[in-house]
Amino acid sequence: MHGNELLDVIFRWAHLIAGIMWVGNSMLFNWLDRNLEKKLRGQDLSRLSQGKIFMVHSGAFYDVEKKLLEPGEMPDTMHWFKWQNGITWLTGIALLVVVYYMNGAAFLVDPRVADIDPKVAIALSATALLTAWIVYDGMWRLWGESNPRKATIASIVLLFGSVFAFAQVFSGRGAYIQVGVLMGTLMTGNVWMCIVPSQRELIAATTSGRDQDPTLSIRAKQRSIHNNYMTFPLLFVMLSNHFGGATSHHLNWLILILVMIGGAGIRHFMNIRYRGEGKQLPTFAWLAPAIASAAIAVAGLMVVSRIEAKPRVRVDYEVKWARAQEIIGARCVRCHSAHPADDVYRSPPNNVMFDTPQQIETMAARIKVRAVDLETMPLNNQTQMTDVERAELDAWLRAGAPIK
Ligand code: HEC
Numbered sequence: 474m475h476g477n478e479l480l481d482v483i484f485r486w487a488h489l490i491a492g493i494m495w496v497g498n499s500m501l502f503n504w505l506d507r508n509l510e511k512k513l514r515g516q517d518l519s520r521l522s523q524g525k526i527f528m529v530h531s532g533a534f535y536d537v538e539k540k541l542l543e544p545g546e547m548p549d550t551m552h553w554f555k556w557q558n559g560i561t562w563l564t565g566i567a568l569l570v571v572v573y574y575m576n577g578a579a580f581l582v583d584p585r586v587a588d589i590d591p592k593v594a595i596a597l598s599a600t601a602l603l604t605a606w607i608v609y610d611g612m613w614r615l616w617g618e619s620n621p622r623k624a625t626i627a628s629i630v631l632l633f634g635s636v637f638a639f640a641q642v643f644s645g646r647g648a649y650i651q652v653g654v655l656m657g658t659l660m661t662g663n664v665w666m667c668i669v670p671s672q673r674e675l676i677a678a679t680t681s682g683r684d685q686d687p688t689l690s691i692r693a694k695q696r697s698i699h700n701n702y703m704t705f706p707l708l709f710v711m712l713s714n715h716f717g718g719a720t721s722h723h724l725n726w727l728i729l730i731l732v733m734i735g736g737a738g739i740r741h742f743m744n745i746r747y748r749g750e751g752k753q754l755p756t757f758a759w760l761a762p763a764i765a766s767a768a769i770a771v772a773g774l775m776v777v778s779r780i781e782a783k784p785r786v787r788v789d790y791e792v793k794w795a796r797a798q799e800i801i802g803a804r805c806v807r808c809h810s811a812h813p814a815d816d817v818y819r820s821p822p823n824n825v826m827f828d829t830p831q832q833i834e835t836m837a838a839r840i841k842v843r844a845v846d847l848e849t850m851p852l853n854n855q856t857q858m859t860d861v862e863r864a865e866l867d868a869w870l871r872a873g874a875p876i877k
């Protein structure tokens with residue numbers, strides 16, 4: 474393994490580990506906050522306390538209290554939890570570059586969606602990320618803090634508008650990833666530009682014994698709620714390039730919007746489930762709407778993804794092995810061969826090769842999915858496979874994919 478693939482695996486592995494640590498931490502803190510008890514055995518807690526909780530884990534009890542400190546109580550060591558996010562974002566950007574910007578942006582541009590120059594696509598993708606942060610952060614600072622309801626609606630409209638817009642310029646999977654990186658960038662901006670500064674201010678105020686500047690803490694609270702709701706949609710996007718049925722569909726933007734609504738909905742009902750003081754909503758009161766939210770997401774994946782753009786071409790004549798082999802030879806072997814003739818793919822992608830009849834027979838089911846059902850192969854239809862050829866492959870596959 475070398476070059477691009479090596480960088481891909483290193484960044485992806487680190488990205489996954491850091492992402493699990495970040496999301497795991499934030500889920501645990503959320504859960505803690507929602508389960509704090511304000512009284513202990515009927516006794517009020519101290520003046521600066523915001524609640525206590527006891528947990529049992531790894532061989533002993535954890536006695537945790539959330540509270541403000543008196544100036545003199547400041548400990549020497551303070552744990553911040555910001556690098557889990559920092560590393561997730563940095564490795565995510567590195568992956569974006571290695572997978573989507575390099576290799577002539579072959580995964581970012583699909584000429585069937587928009588025939589744009591790879592350099593233009595990369596510039597658009599990077600500019601959109603920066604612009605999104607400036608617009609979102611600016612909007613919330615300028616009027617979102619006093620009109621949170623309006624700013625929430627505007628943010629959602631802008632986010633869904635970007636989903637639609639990206640789907641018009643980038644390849645299907647490129648558009649999904651662009652949405653994911655955009656959300657991840659907003660979340661990271663929130664951590665470093667709003668949440669961390671607010672914590673710094675809390676420490677400074679505590680040390681000097683003055684009151685904390687409330688604007689910073691209100692801002693930090695708002696932004697961490699935003700991050701909370703973006704988590705589940707973002708995690709879906711991280712997995713999405715395994716699901717060509719969603720990313721390459723002509724209504725891919727609508728599918729993603731429904732999944733985002735469903736995912737954020739599930740998160741919402743998980744959030745409100747805990748009422749504090751160890752109390753919970755009755756199961757049906759949070760589980761039923763959470764399941765309904767999941768149904769919205771599944772409807773996007775199941776119902777919308779089955780709407781066909783155009784009637785499929787069908788052939789009613791028998792297609793023999795010789796013809797199937799000819800099509801695969803002309804359209805696929807340029808990349809899928811032990812020695813590809815392609816300029817970019819110097820070794821067979823995913824180790825899939827169609828040099829021998831047996832190799833083709835083994836991959837028959839995947840050929841159907843990628844070249845006939847989803848039409849995501851040939852990659853960006855670089856070898857100009859026609860609809861009739863897809864239909865012919867389909868006829869050959871339906872006849873049991875004979876290799877004689
Ligand atoms: C321009 C190069 C190129 C051409 C031509 C091409 N592929 Fe691919 N193929 C790729 C790349 C890159 C991947 C890995 C990324 C992915 O799965 O999208 C891949 C992966 C695959 C996979 C493995 C992944 C899976 O879903 O199982 C199959 C099967 C496949 N291609 C089938 C085909 C068929 C059939 C054709 C011809 C109709 C074809 N490819 C033409 C580049 C190409």
